[in-house]
Amino acid sequence: MARSRRVNTMSMAAFHKCLLIAAFAAFLALFPARFMAANAAPADSLSDGDKQCLGCHGFDGLKKELAGGKLLSLHVPADGFAKSVHGIIGCASCHADVDLKTHSQKPKTIASSREYSIAMAKICGGCHAEALKQNETSVHATLLASGNPSAPVCTDCHGSHAVSPKTAYDTCVGCHLAAMEAHQKWLPNAGLHLEVVSCAACHAPSAQRMVDLRLYDGVGKKWVAEKQGRPEFENMARAADTDGNGLDAMELRKLMGQINHDEAVQPKNLRGRIELRTGVEAHQLSGKSKAIKDCTSCHQQGAEPFQSVMVSVVSADGKPVRYRAQKEVLGSVLSVDSLREFYAVGGTRNVLLDGLLILAVLAGLAVPIGHQILKRIVKRQLEREAQQSAAAKPKDRDHA
Amino acid sequence: MQRIYVHPLPVRIWHLINAIGFIAMLLTGAQIRYIGLIDLMSFRSAVSVHNWIGFVLIGNYFIWLLFYLFTDKIRVYHPELSPTKHFKASFRQLQYYGYGIFKGSPNPHQVSAYDKFNPMQSMMYQVVMFLLVPLLAVTGILLWDVQGFYGAVDFFGGVRVVDTVHVLLFIFFAFFIFFHVYMGSLGHPPTAHYKAMFVTGYEEVEEQPGHGKAANT
Numbered sequence: 001m002a003r004s005r006r007v008n009t010m011s012m013a014a015f016h017k018c019l020l021i022a023a024f025a026a027f028l029a030l031f032p033a034r035f036m037a038a039n040a041a042p043a044d045s046l047s048d049g050d051k052q053c054l055g056c057h058g059f060d061g062l063k064k065e066l067a068g069g070k071l072l073s074l075h076v077p078a079d080g081f082a083k084s085v086h087g088i089i090g091c092a093s094c095h096a097d098v099d100l101k102t103h104s105q106k107p108k109t110i111a112s113s114r115e116y117s118i119a120m121a122k123i124c125g126g127c128h129a130e131a132l133k134q135n136e137t138s139v140h141a142t143l144l145a146s147g148n149p150s151a152p153v154c155t156d157c158h159g160s161h162a163v164s165p166k167t168a169y170d171t172c173v174g175c176h177l178a179a180m181e182a183h184q185k186w187l188p189n190a191g192l193h194l195e196v197v198s199c200a201a202c203h204a205p206s207a208q209r210m211v212d213l214r215l216y217d218g219v220g221k222k223w224v225a226e227k228q229g230r231p232e233f234e235n236m237a238r239a240a241d242t243d244g245n246g247l248d249a250m251e252l253r254k255l256m257g258q259i260n261h262d263e264a265v266q267p268k269n270l271r272g273r274i275e276l277r278t279g280v281e282a283h284q285l286s287g288k289s290k291a292i293k294d295c296t297s298c299h300q301q302g303a304e305p306f307q308s309v310m311v312s313v314v315s316a317d318g319k320p321v322r323y324r325a326q327k328e329v330l331g332s333v334l335s336v337d338s339l340r341e342f343y344a345v346g347g348t349r350n351v352l353l354d355g356l357l358i359l360a361v362l363a364g365l366a367v368p369i370g371h372q373i374l375k376r377i378v379k380r381q382l383e384r385e386a387q388q389s390a391a392a393k394p395k396d397r398d399h400a
Numbered sequence: 401m402q403r404i405y406v407h408p409l410p411v412r413i414w415h416l417i418n419a420i421g422f423i424a425m426l427l428t429g430a431q432i433r434y435i436g437l438i439d440l441m442s443f444r445s446a447v448s449v450h451n452w453i454g455f456v457l458i459g460n461y462f463i464w465l466l467f468y469l470f471t472d473k474i475r476v477y478h479p480e481l482s483p484t485k486h487f488k489a490s491f492r493q494l495q496y497y498g499y500g501i502f503k504g505s506p507n508p509h510q511v512s513a514y515d516k517f518n519p520m521q522s523m524m525y526q527v528v529m530f531l532l533v534p535l536l537a538v539t540g541i542l543l544w545d546v547q548g549f550y551g552a553v554d555f556f557g558g559v560r561v562v563d564t565v566h567v568l569l570f571i572f573f574a575f576f577i578f579f580h581v582y583m584g585s586l587g588h589p590p591t592a593h594y595k596a597m598f599v600t601g602y603e604e605v606e607e608q609p610g611h612g613k614a615a616n617t
Contacts, residue, residue: 188447192547218554269558295443300436340558345543346435346443353567360571364578371497371582378502 043078046087052100053091054078064110072113080162083317094123117155118144124154134283150175164318172199186293196342197274200282201305202292207281210308211330213270213342214320215259224268225314226321233313237323247311247325249332255311256338272342274298274305299346306330306347406516407601410467414460415597421457422577425450429570451544458537464529475514477526489519501586511605528576532569539566 043054056062057076064072081087092098098108110116125132132154135141143151157171158164173179179199183190201209215224215233226233240255241247247255260267276282298305309329310322329335330348342348407415431438431446441449468474480486492508499505509518517525542549542562556562587593596603 188444188451189545189547192545195547295447296435299432299443301434302436336560336564337557340560343560343563345563346433349433350564350567353564353571356568357571357574360575361578364575367579368582368585374498375502378499382503 043082046078046082047090049092050081050090054081064107066110066112070112072110072116076161080159084159084161084163085319086161086163093127094120114149117153117160120155120160121153128154128280131280131283134280138283138285139287140285169194169199182288196272197298198276198282200276200285201274202297203286203288204276204282204284205286205290205292207284208277208308209274209305210277210310211306211342212273212275212320212322213309213311213325213339214273215268215311215313216271216341217268219267223314225318226316228316231315231321234321234323237311241323245326246309247323247329249326249329249334249338252311252325252329253334253338269341270311270339272339272344277308296346298344301331301347301349303347306344401604402607403602403604404511404513405601406511406513406603407597408467408471408473409601410463411473412597412599412601414464414467417460418457418464419598421453421460422573424453425457426570426574426577428453430574433567433570454537454540454544458541461533461537473514476516477522477529479526480519480522486519486523490523493518493520497586506606511603516603532572535565536569536573539563539569 043051043058046054054076057074058078060075062074064074066072076091086094121132140152144153152175156175180190180194183194187193200207216222217224236258237247237255240251240258242251256268256270297303307327309325309327311325312320312322315321329339330342331351333350333352336350427440428446428450431440432443432450435443435446440446468477480489489508496505496508501507507518539556539562542553542556543559543566546553546559553559553562556565584593584597585591587596592604
């Protein structure tokens with residue numbers, strides 16, 4: 001029985017640290033509200049109940065000893081949680097089983113970190129029912145059902161407290177370390193593909209894709225993020241979209257001109273990525289045998305990913321803010337500059353160049369045809385002149 | 401008739417590889433760009449063939465370049481420095497192709513080993529060989545590895561600009577290949593220039609009164 005004994009441990013050092021920080025927090029509370037606003041930490045936006053939880057769980061040293069002597073960290077990074085998409089719903093939304101009156105005396109029974117994460121996936125499904133449903137047929141769920149100890153559950157990809165939507169390549173390669181090498185074996189320009197195509201765009205083959213044209217700072221070498229409290233991008237896009245039917249190529253040019261107007265030394269560009277239209281569908285991830293390998297899924301005029309185009313920027317809290325653009329912007333001659341960093345060979349053809357090619361081929365055919373016609377006309381003319389000349393000569397002789 | 405050796409072996413080898421390569425590049429380029437409308441091969445195969453032949457043609461360009469840089473035959477590419485003289489000669493050449501050739505007039509340009517291009521050919525081939533082909537090669541290399549050459553791609557205005565330039569050149573050469581092949585057929589007999597350029601290197605020219613040499617295209 002001793003093996004199954006569970007003990008909450010907090011070192012004295014951690015306890016002192018806890019007291020010190022609590023004292024410091026109380027000191028800060030005495031400052032005027034204006035000063036606080038200027039220095040507000042994300043965790044300050046949390047509810048009083050959440051702050052109460054973080055009173056203990058906000059300390060790095062808080063650990064729980066599990067069966068077999070393994071230690072489970074019970075630390076919740078306060079700022080990470082506050083900034084996450086779950087910061088607004090609070091601790092109790094997922095941990096409703098915790099009774100604050102008895103929590104410190106009767107801590108939760110946790111067999112292992114892994115089992116706890118698997119059990120918590122059901123809690124995720126309480127709100128994210130569709131995502132969990134999509135996940136049921138995924139390669140991850142199949143591996144989990146087969147007992148694979150490495151099969152990921154919700155928290156392995158999304159994090160347990162600093163929860164965020166995930167589309168980044170970095171998330172997948174956290175486990176799939178050899179992804180790049182595996183793709184390089186068969187995929188031309190593998191590095192570029194993995195940079196501009198989200199993993200799920202090919203590995204969730206039945207999902208619907210789109211082009212996400214995201215604002216990138218070419219000088220700072222980073223995605224442009226909106227400043228806290230100044231969400232301007234959507235308003236600018238809405239103002240540029242004068243007819244309200246999505247940005248056309250001219251309106252997109254106008255928008256890019258406005259975005260770069262104040263910061264001429266920092267030209268910002270739109271970088272295109274192939275993403276899924278809804279993040280929910282990304283949960284139906286399939287194994288490599290079912291993943292899209294057909295180049296024409298994108299590299300063909302009218303391909304499905306190019307039927308939906310969004311212009312976006314990263315908001316202050318890390319989430320994308322999107323505004324619809326018309327799909328024609330991808331092939332417009334006006335987009336040569338405004339979409340300078342996105343072009344998919346075969347898929348986003350410039351329609352004007354298609355017309356020029358037809359003209360060039362027609363002109364190429366017209367040269368021999370036209371020259372031969374000219375030859376016949378000239379020869380006929382010469383023959384006529386020769387006949388007239390021949391006819392004139394006997395008359396001359398007669399006159400002579 | 402007089403036989404003049406105007407196409408040395410390195411030039412004939414370069415031209416043969418170039419001819420086959422350009423046709424293959426145009427076809428695979430069209431396949432890459434118009435997959436679905438043209439189905440000669442898969443997109444992946446077209447990209448692979450296009451890349452390989454592209455590098456062969458870049459290497460082949462240097463056969464041409466080194467031959468002319470290290471021989472006195474470079475004189476065939478010397479520009480005409482008098483614009484008046486050049487445009488008058490070009491006009492005479494145009495008159496020949498538009499009228500004189502049909503009534504058997506002599507070609508105003510007299511071919512020799514060091515002066516094988518008529519004024520219009522001379523200007524066109526200088527633009528093609530010193531500007532358009534290098535530009536086609538550079539934009540092709542950048543598109544071959546956009547990520548690796550990101551700095552250069554960005555310098556030229558982004559991948560869309562580089563691709564547009566590459567496609568514009570593709571469009572030009574799609575026209576040029578028809579034009580070039582047809583103009584080559586204007587010898588006497590029609591296969592004469594093809595035979596000289598691909599096989600013998602010799603052009604047969606008629607001796608003309610006062611010139612000692614005869615017409616050629």
